[in-house]
Amino acid sequence: MNLRESFDVPAPAIILAEGEFGRTGGKTSNGVVMHSEVFDARAVVDSTTAGKSPADVLRRPDAPEIPIVESVTDALETAPEAEALVIGVAPAGGELPEAWISGIEDAVRAGCDVVSGLHTFLGDEDHWSELAAAHDARIFDVRKPPEEDALRVGDGSVDEADADVVLTLGTDCAVGKRTTTFELYQAAQAAGLDAGWVATGQTGIMVGAQAGVVIDRVPADFTAGVVEDLVKSVAADHDLVFVEGQASLTHRAYSGVTLSILHGSWPDIVVLADEPERTQRTHFEQFLVDGVESETDLIEELSDAEVAAISTWGDPEVERERYDLPVANVYEEDGPADLLVAVRETLGASAPSSTAGGSE
Incomplete structure (x- = not known):
């Protein structure tokens, strides 16, 4: 997979890191905020570190100065220009937590593509694929393996x-x-x-x-x-x-x-x-x-x-x-x-x- 081919890089993005920003469990979120050449992080969603700075949370003085907010709703208000929601945490068990669903739905309705690192493939579920199609959004399940052929x-x-x-x-x-x-x-x-x-x-x-x-x-x-x-x-x-x-x-x-x-x-x-x-x-x-x-x-x-x-x-x-x-x-x-x-x-x-x- 090469996400560069699917976005006008760097694409403005919201990073969903709920409960894990700055921790080992949020290493994908941490890496995207610090290093991504595909996504330009405009807001981070993590209620446990909301209000702090990424520099303090990541212990990196060179971290971008972007807000950490309580919810995806707050992030959409902070960064209405966002083109993608990046799910940068893989919760225990690999399933999508119930508490995240409404926020991700709001992002899709706002026209955001969803880039997911979950073990569960959202694009294979009718609810998400139909919602994305209705709002001209795309779903990228980056953990999906190559086709058998x-x-x-x-x-x-x-x-x-x-x-x-x-x-x-x-x-x-x-x-x-x-x-x-x-x-x-x-x-x-x-x-x-x-x-x-x-x-x-x-x-x-x-x-x-x-x-x-x-x-x-x-x-x-x-x-x-x-x-x-x-x-x-x-x-x-x-x-x-x-x-x-x-x-x-x-x-x-x-x-x-x-x-x-x-x-x-x-x-x-x-x-x-x-x-x-x-x-x-x-x-x-x-x-x-x-x-x-x-x-x-x-x-x-x-x-x-x-x-x-x-x-x-x-x-x-x-x-x-x-x-x-x-x-x-x-x-x-x-x-x-x-x-x-x-x-x-x-x-x-x-x-x-x-x-x-x-x-x-």
Whole structure:
């Protein structure tokens, strides 16, 4: 899915983040507000943080100065120019909460398209499809997998792609893989490189990847093939392709999808995202995080890729002393540019000197 093709970007939008803005459960909303190249967020709906500023809620001083309001009704009054309502929270159980229905209906009646990250596909329900048709609105269910006739097993055809491929993997879930991928993509564009990127989750699709799929909705046998097709499609138009990874190879619950992305994208290099203080896996406290060394060994054993750098949440200076790799924090001002230097040097491209470890 490429939402860029369906909107006059950036389209003014309302972001529904009820109960989760600034939290892990609202990571899609958080990402769309901070990074989307498809949607220009004009208001956020979250009754639990209404009246606060996104900078305070997200703890990001560079967050846009837009209102956080109590309801979709308030958002429509605040931003009557909105063209889309982005549902950026996936509630437990995946169903649409009853309390949200009237607000979403109001948005559709106001002519807003609905871009949904819910596990439930609104476009498949008569109520929503008929309401949208009656008000000249559209419904985009970004979690919907490709049609069956578009599914295939991986065949290695990605090897023929005429572009450098950089995959972001991680030591656990929720360690910043999507953010790292996007920040690298933006740094590459700022450096004048012909770069595109591939999303493998709903946030990346809403942020504006040139191609994407919610990979955990694809049948297991076909995940590598779907990723191959996404990478090839972006590589056809760009010299450098960044690919968002999911989970980690050492994660007992989710390693299958991680390996499929690694084999489907068959990257030239990998950037590894890590939260150095994390010892137990997110939502799986019974499992310990294996760490950078174990993840690196597996990546390089299971592919032809080289781990080129670490994207850390910690202090890069401290982390450089632990690993014989360049390290940067993409949340710091020069972090994305420093990480890009390591990527380019590993790819063999010329790059200016940087403070990133190993890039002198």
